[in-house]
Amino acid sequence: MAGMDPIDDAALMAAAEAARGAAHAPYSRFAVGAALLAADGTVVPGCNVENASFGATICAERTAVVSAVSGGRRRFVAIAVAGPAGIALGPCGLCRQVLSEFSPDGSLRVVTRDAAGALRATTIGALLPAAFGATDLDAAAKP
Template sequence: MNSKELIKSAIEAREKAYCPYSNFKVGAAVLFEDGKIYTGCNIENASFGGTNCAERTAIFKAVSEGNRVLKEIALIGDPNNYTYPCGICRQVLTEFAESGGVKVYIIKNENDYIVKTIEELMPGSFTKKDLG
């Protein structure tokens, strides 16, 4: 698997977004330890609390298949700007990013993206280690 495949999968997932209230499409693709790419899009609800972000949709799909270790993630929102994960998504990413340096590709398009790590996006994060 290469980063281009992950990026392309996120871009494709964005087009499946259900966002009749915000009209803001987001797509995500995650790579977990099984080597498969899982995709997700944002799914809105008239009761806004029932809305789910693209990143969490993709992660929950992977976890529901038995995965626990996130390797990489790519996400795209506005193709004219870099769309970063929201706070709750950063917390969920941290939960499954057991190894340091998990790459986060923040995309405008297939050729225009930046790469961050989970640690850069969520320094000093609260993790399961804090519960021990």
Template sequence: MNRKRSKQMEPTDKELVQMALDARKNSYAPYSNYKVGAALLCEDGAIFTGCNIESASYPCGLCGERTAASKAISEGHIKFKKIAIAGSSEQTCTPCGMCRQFLYEFAPELTILCSNNVGNFKVNKLNELLAQGFGPASLK
């Protein structure tokens, strides 16, 4: 899903979490049965959703966060403001290490809404979840 919204109509955190919960429905998770949905809000108001996609060759799978971010990047959106992540258990779903590193490339101070299966969420900052992250500035 790609929705273009004006900044004046920016979704609430709860609405963004609901979009992540909805995106989870498209998850392909036949091996782990752990479905994840993500909804990424870009600085210009565009919203991209994604879900996890597993593969029988486990390393080839994609997390929901990277699916949403890849969709945004492939459409020319590289400035991210906030992402909601919803898992399929009672525990809140936090991004894995690979997703933290991937997202750090584009938005070290990204706000992350980590939700459980019913929409209860905690607010985190990416640079807190990935302290002293490695990004473009590290290569200078």
């Protein structure tokens, strides 16, 4: 989906919902899709990929980030996360940390749905205030 005009929250959520279709969730049967909007307008899909060794499972949001970074993208504008209907779902703590890595100012827009299906939006900074980041490592390196 490269080179698109600016995408709105509903279109980004539709892309996340489409990505749910690729999820590999044979254990939880809880398919999740994500759509990460890069600064260049590219929408990168991601889905959860479960593993029988549960610790090897990766969430949809991190799948999208890994795919985007693998493709040379490092600047992101927004991410939408879609789970099963009727469930309010947001990024887990680990995904929040990974997303904050690429939004040190906390401005990355995070679009989700409430249990009734209505879109809601916030920022990664609001979801993970005082996130651990590069400045913390820099501070620790000083004598």
